[in-house]
Amino acid sequence: MNDDLKGKSGKVKVMYVRGDDDSEKRSQNPRTGKGGGRATAPSRGEGGRRPRRDDKPGAGRERSRSDDREDRGDSPWRTVSRAPRAEESTTPDHGGISGKSFVDPEIIRRQRAEETRVYGENACQALFQSRPDCIVRAWFIQSVTPRFKEALRWMAANRKAYHVVDDAELAKASGTEHHGGVCFLIKKRSGISVQSWLSKAGEDDCVLALEDVGNPHNLGGIMRSCAHFGVKGLLVQDASLLESGAAVRTAEGGAEHVQAISGDTFTDGLEQFRKAGYAIVTTSSHKGTPLFKAELPKKMVLVLGQEREGVTEATFDNADMSIAIDGTGNVESLNVSVATGVLLAEWWRQNKA
Numbered sequence: 001m002n003d004d005l006k007g008k009s010g011k012v013k014v015m016y017v018r019g020d021d022d023s024e025k026r027s028q029n030p031r032t033g034k035g036g037g038r039a040t041a042p043s044r045g046e047g048g049r050r051p052r053r054d055d056k057p058g059a060g061r062e063r064s065r066s067d068d069r070e071d072r073g074d075s076p077w078r079t080v081s082r083a084p085r086a087e088e089s090t091t092p093d094h095g096g097i098s099g100k101s102f103v104d105p106e107i108i109r110r111q112r113a114e115e116t117r118v119y120g121e122n123a124c125q126a127l128f129q130s131r132p133d134c135i136v137r138a139w140f141i142q143s144v145t146p147r148f149k150e151a152l153r154w155m156a157a158n159r160k161a162y163h164v165v166d167d168a169e170l171a172k173a174s175g176t177e178h179h180g181g182v183c184f185l186i187k188k189r190s191g192i193s194v195q196s197w198l199s200k201a202g203e204d205d206c207v208l209a210l211e212d213v214g215n216p217h218n219l220g221g222i223m224r225s226c227a228h229f230g231v232k233g234l235l236v237q238d239a240s241l242l243e244s245g246a247a248v249r250t251a252e253g254g255a256e257h258v259q260a261i262s263g264d265t266f267t268d269g270l271e272q273f274r275k276a277g278y279a280i281v282t283t284s285s286h287k288g289t290p291l292f293k294a295e296l297p298k299k300m301v302l303v304l305g306q307e308r309e310g311v312t313e314a315t316f317d318n319a320d321m322s323i324a325i326d327g328t329g330n331v332e333s334l335n336v337s338v339a340t341g342v343l344l345a346e347w348w349r350q351n352k353a
Contacts (some may be wrong), residue, residue: 014066016194028298052213102261116188116240117173120180121147127184128154137185138162139173144181174245183245191239191260194272206347207273209235211266211315213336214240214305221337224302226253230352235261235269235301270315273301279320282311283343285333288322296347297321304336 021072082223088195115136118127119321128135128151138155140148142164155162165173197207203333208231213219217326226234234313236242239260274280279297282288283304305311316322325334325342335341 001202001205010173016125019067046332105215110296114188115185116243116245116326117175117177117183117185118175118243118245119176119183120249120252121182122252123180123248123255124148124182124184126149126256127186127248131189134187135184135191136187139170139183140164141167142182148182178249180249186243188243189260191262193259194235194263194269197233198272200274201276204351205233205251205278205300206231206299206344206351207233207268207278208233208262208340208344209301209303211267211303211311212237213304214241214306216244216246217250218335218337219244220252222248222340223247223251223258224254225253225337225341225344227257228341229348232258232342233261234258235263235266235273237266263348266308267314270301270318271302273318280318281321281323282316282319283339284310284316284322285322285323288324290326291323291343291346294321294323295348298351300347301346304340306336
C-alpha cells in the first residue's frame with residue numbers, strides 16, 4: 001500500500017468524497033457534521049484562540065450540539081428517517097427479490113370456499129381414478145403409500161404437492177382422527193342445471209331429490225346406495241354438501257358415481273322434472289301406497305326429506321305418488337339413508353333387474 005495513505009501510527013487514512021454542494025456544506029466536517037472546513041474561517045474563542053478542552057465545561061459544546069441538530073437533515077453523511085408516503089403504504093409490493101408479495105384476502109377466501117378436504121383410503125382412491133385434476137395437495141402416512149404408488153407418481157409428474165407425515169400431523173391436516181391414512185385437498189365440483197341433466201337423460205331414469213337433508217353421514221350412505229343401484233343424479237339445494245369430507249368417506253367411493261343437480265329453487269327443480277315427463281314420488285311413514293304393492297315409474301324423481309320431519313307438506317301435496325315402507329311399527333321410521341337403499345332396490349328390481 002502507498003505510504004502516502006498512512007498516518008504516523010501506520011493506520012490507513014480514511015478519505016471522504018464530498019458532492020459539489022454549496023460552500024456551507026463543503027465547509028462541514030464530514031465525520032461530525034460540524035463547521036470548520038477550508039472555505040470558512042475557523043471559529044475562535046475569546047482572545048482569538050481556539051477553545052481548549054480544559055475551558056469551562058460546555059463552553060464549546062452547546063454551539064456544536066446546536067449546529068449538529070440544525071445540520072442533521074442536510075448532512076450528506078447522515079441517514080434521515082422519514083415516514084412512508086401514502087401511495088407507498090397502500091400500493092402492494094409485487095416486485096424485487098427482497099419485496100414482500102401481496103395476496104388479496106378476498107382471493108384467499110374465495111379459494112377456501114372452492115376447496116374441501118376429503119379423506120379415507122377407498123374414497124381417495126376412487127377420487128384419484130375419477131378426477132385427479134381436482135387434487136390440489138395430498139397428505140399420506142407411510143403405511144398407505146405402497147397402495148398409492150400410481151397417485152404419487154402422477155402427483156410428482158404434475159407438480160402436485162404431497163407430504164408423508166405421521167398420524168398426528170395427518171389428523172391436523174384433515175381435521176379428523178378418522179382420516180384412514182390419507183387426505184386430499186381438492187377443488188369442489190359444482191352442480192349442473194336441471195336442463196343440462198334432462199338433455200342427456202335416458203328413457204328410464206331415477207333421480208333422487210333431497211329436501212333439507214344435511215347430515216354428512218346420511219348423505220354418504222345415500223350416495224353409496226345410489227352408486228350401487230345406478231342412480232346418478234341427486235337434486236339438492238346445496239351441491240357442496242355432497243363434497244364434505246365425512247360424506248365422501250362414508251360413501252366409500254360412491255360419491256364419484258353421482259352428480260349434484262341444482263335448480264333455481266328446490267320446488268322449481270321438481271317442476272322442471274315434472275314437465276319433462278318424470279313422476280314425482282314422495283315417501284311417508286304413515287300414509288301412502290305400500291312399497292311392495294306400488295308400481296314405480298321408469299322415469300321418476302324420488303323425494304326424501306329431512307331426518308326428523310320428512311318432506312314438507314307442500315312437496316307432499318304436489319307429488320304424483322306417495323309410498324310407504326311397511327314394517328313392524330316398533331320404530332317410527334327408517335333412517336333416511338336406509339330408506340333410500342330399500343326404495344332404490346325396489347325400483348331396480350322393477351325396472352332394471
